[in-house]
Amino acid sequence: MENNQNEVMSEKEYLSETISQIEVLLSKEMEKTTGSKKDIVSAKKEMWDNAELFTDSIFDRVIAIGQDFEQIGAQITAHDSAVEKIAVLKRMCFNPYFARIDFCEDGEEIEKIYIGRSNIRNEKNYNIYVYDWRAPISSIFYRFELGDAYYDAPMGRIDGKVSLKRQYEIRKGQLNYFFDANISITDEILRKLLSENTSAKMKAIVETIQRNQDMIIRDMDNDLLIVQGVAGSGKTSVALHRVAYLMYQGLVSKLKAGDIIVISPNYLFSQYISDVLPELGETNIETLIFEDLCSTILAPDHLEIQTRNQFFESLITCEDFREKAIMKTSMEFKTSRTFITILERLIEVFAKQMIEFEDIYYDDICLFDKQSMSEFIAKGAVKVPLAARLKTLETVILEKLREKRKERIVKLENQVCEQGEHVLEVAEYARMLSILESGQLLEKIRRFTEIDYLKSYQRLMQDKSLFHQLAAGLTLPEDLEDILNYTLKHTQTESLLYEDGLCLSYLKVRLAGNRIFYPIKQVVIDEAQDYYPIHFEILKLLFVNAKYTILGDVNQTIEKQTNLGIYDEIAQIFNKKKTLLVAMTKSFRCTDEILKFSENFIDYETESESINRHGEPPKVIDFTDLSSNSEKFLSEVKKSREQGYESIGILCKSRKEAQEIYSLFKDKIEIKLIDENNIDTVTGIFVIPVYLAKGLEFDSVFVYGMNPYSKEDEEQKLLYIACTRALHRLVIFNTVH
Amino acid sequence: MDTTKIIDFFCEVLSLDEITTTTKLTEEYGFEPIDIARLVIASEEEFNISIYDEYVSLFKTVGDLVDYIKENLPEPEFLPEQLIYESSQS
Numbered sequence: 001m002e003n004n005q006n007e008v009m010s011e012k013e014y015l016s017e018t019i020s021q022i023e024v025l026l027s028k029e030m031e032k033t034t035g036s037k038k039d040i041v042s043a044k045k046e047m048w049d050n051a052e053l054f055t056d057s058i059f060d061r062v063i064a065i066g067q068d069f070e071q072i073g074a075q076i077t078a079h080d081s082a083v084e085k086i087a088v089l090k091r092m093c094f095n096p097y098f099a100r101i102d103f104c105e106d107g108e109e110i111e112k113i114y115i116g117r118s119n120i121r122n123e124k125n126y127n128i129y130v131y132d133w134r135a136p137i138s139s140i141f142y143r144f145e146l147g148d149a150y151y152d153a154p155m156g157r158i159d160g161k162v163s164l165k166r167q168y169e170i171r172k173g174q175l176n177y178f179f180d181a182n183i184s185i186t187d188e189i190l191r192k193l194l195s196e197n198t199s200a201k202m203k204a205i206v207e208t209i210q211r212n213q214d215m216i217i218r219d220m221d222n223d224l225l226i227v228q229g230v231a232g233s234g235k236t237s238v239a240l241h242r243v244a245y246l247m248y249q250g251l252v253s254k255l256k257a258g259d260i261i262v263i264s265p266n267y268l269f270s271q272y273i274s275d276v277l278p279e280l281g282e283t284n285i286e287t288l289i290f291e292d293l294c295s296t297i298l299a300p301d302h303l304e305i306q307t308r309n310q311f312f313e314s315l316i317t318c319e320d321f322r323e324k325a326i327m328k329t330s331m332e333f334k335t336s337r338t339f340i341t342i343l344e345r346l347i348e349v350f351a352k353q354m355i356e357f358e359d360i361y362y363d364d365i366c367l368f369d370k371q372s373m374s375e376f377i378a379k380g381a382v383k384v385p386l387a388a389r390l391k392t393l394e395t396v397i398l399e400k401l402r403e404k405r406k407e408r409i410v411k412l413e414n415q416v417c418e419q420g421e422h423v424l425e426v427a428e429y430a431r432m433l434s435i436l437e438s439g440q441l442l443e444k445i446r447r448f449t450e451i452d453y454l455k456s457y458q459r460l461m462q463d464k465s466l467f468h469q470l471a472a473g474l475t476l477p478e479d480l481e482d483i484l485n486y487t488l489k490h491t492q493t494e495s496l497l498y499e500d501g502l503c504l505s506y507l508k509v510r511l512a513g514n515r516i517f518y519p520i521k522q523v524v525i526d527e528a529q530d531y532y533p534i535h536f537e538i539l540k541l542l543f544v545n546a547k548y549t550i551l552g553d554v555n556q557t558i559e560k561q562t563n564l565g566i567y568d569e570i571a572q573i574f575n576k577k578k579t580l581l582v583a584m585t586k587s588f589r590c591t592d593e594i595l596k597f598s599e600n601f602i603d604y605e606t607e608s609e610s611i612n613r614h615g616e617p618p619k620v621i622d623f624t625d626l627s628s629n630s631e632k633f634l635s636e637v638k639k640s641r642e643q644g645y646e647s648i649g650i651l652c653k654s655r656k657e658a659q660e661i662y663s664l665f666k667d668k669i670e671i672k673l674i675d676e677n678n679i680d681t682v683t684g685i686f687v688i689p690v691y692l693a694k695g696l697e698f699d700s701v702f703v704y705g706m707n708p709y710s711k712e713d714e715e716q717k718l719l720y721i722a723c724t725r726a727l728h729r730l731v732i733f734n735t736v737h
Numbered sequence: 738m739d740t741t742k743i744i745d746f747f748c749e750v751l752s753l754d755e756i757t758t759t760t761k762l763t764e765e766y767g768f769e770p771i772d773i774a775r776l777v778i779a780s781e782e783e784f785n786i787s788i789y790d791e792y793v794s795l796f797k798t799v800g801d802l803v804d805y806i807k808e809n810l811p812e813p814e815f816l817p818e819q820l821i822y823e824s825s826q827s
Contacts, residue, residue, distance in 0.1 A: 398791060405790070432774035439794025
């Protein structure tokens, strides 16, 4: 694009001025940490010499500070750290800003607003060289074209006019080019960026945030923000940029990194997104998966729980039709609001019906009888969790016991004397007897002062009359009997079913309370369509004081029937004062052809539109079996590589199938099998089960083991998820006829 | 209070050697029930603490008992003589 020579000159001048300013700030920060000027000069030289190394993420990896989950809340504020500031400034030296708007506030002079990843200002004259993309004024860039515009400043709305919108490509501190927009130029840059290959990990998208994405990122009005976004609409990016925005806002509202938590569907996904926040200058944000919450809750009870992915794997690979049906209904029922009502009723009668108090005798005296214990518990404040009330009861009993101990020891000493065997060590032998009997007594007391959650849960499944008493008036599934037996059978094995882990977590939080997560102020949940009501109920119990951002796509579930109703249910559960549901309908990931093809597999409840990027039409290749057609398969995969696609995903139904493909091809091409715990990079050829690939993307996708002609619901859902992972090329190998 | 000092004290009481925090308080490792009673009585005197009998059976290892003693040690009192002694030493 041609630029006026003078404009180019002045832009170059502004760039070098800005970089000098950043260098001044950088020196100051480095002085704080290293203290020696000489070191700084050499460090700076080294930095520019090694410009190649300073891709956006390197520094952040160095400074990434592990955060102990137990100590949330006691973390230092990210923005206080000089080390972090240095990392941000170093990155800014190479790419100080990406856009400029000329904004004329009503009645004022035109101001040039340069927008970058962080604020850069001259500390002496307070000139602002670069505005943080999250600053209120920067929102104009994302939301308005030339002409009338406004932004919401802390003191109120500021109206004005935009007379210029400009975007830059700056690499290693050099201005490559810039162009002005009178239409939404972000689209042009966006299309250029989108046509590029995907990278190993998700990247920041500050340059190309869309208007409606920006609205979500900057929303501060709602306590519960729900986002329905079609595949490839940038839900996760938006979620992460929103976290960065909340942190920026947090400078004012004193939000610390430890106050935000991001809940992602699995570890693979957590790793995939792990670069984005550091790239945006935010570290120390805790990302965890739901199972982590359950293990934190159930850790002291030594319960092993199946992960969600293990559940998917066993469901998808289950060949027994009946068992598969029970697996589904068991999951659906025990995670439903009906079952939560049953659990709530259980909690209500817990003290009376589930705890078997026993009279406690010591030295032939009744310290506490059953009746008084039951009354003691009933009298306790309702707000105090039952487990805590029981612990108080234990203390009271033990205190009574200790009052009587002296007398008891005297009696025991007499006994030892009478026996005449240990006359030289009477006190020691009497103490030994006391230790033994007191130990047994404590064991007896703890049988009712410590709740055995698993045992209570098993009783609920086993004691049919109890179950029906609690379920009175509720609509129960037809195969209830099967579900109860199936559950009971599994609670007796070493590893609990995923849904039972959820139910026990719920039960325990309600009976024992949990204050670990009280300080959390913001919770961001991705892939929310995979969660059931019980997940949200648990979250509500754990993060009592938090605001929520919940993102999902109702079309991307595997085992369950989901429609837009799930969002109403979520809103009902959280019952927040201000709730907003936003839809993101534009898909940025796939070509038009891939998007249209994928939509064959879903019902049209949600609309979606593409970005108008075209590519090779998806194709279906039918063959009888893989082993005799492996050459054909390989040649297609190789073709993608020849076309320059760096990340190639072979998507299968299950881990078992992925393993088969891996074994078949591992000696013929360089291929990696992805499981939950390893993902260094997604450049190369990968085999991965679909349920793990949610949220990820590949330049080229090969779908194997799914039948595109099938009308079966589960098959179609898997296909939709698999197909929408592809950016440029999609091939389906169909072996099922 | 140093863990080693407490363990040394245990060894002295029971005439044992080579026990660590992970040594189990079972007969197999040389701890008869009477030894444990002896240890409890001696520790109460030595460290000026009370050990509740009902908790003793919860101690599975030497370390558990050491931890209990450490947690229940009386708050160090301010001893002016000691302070004067220490400052005159330095």
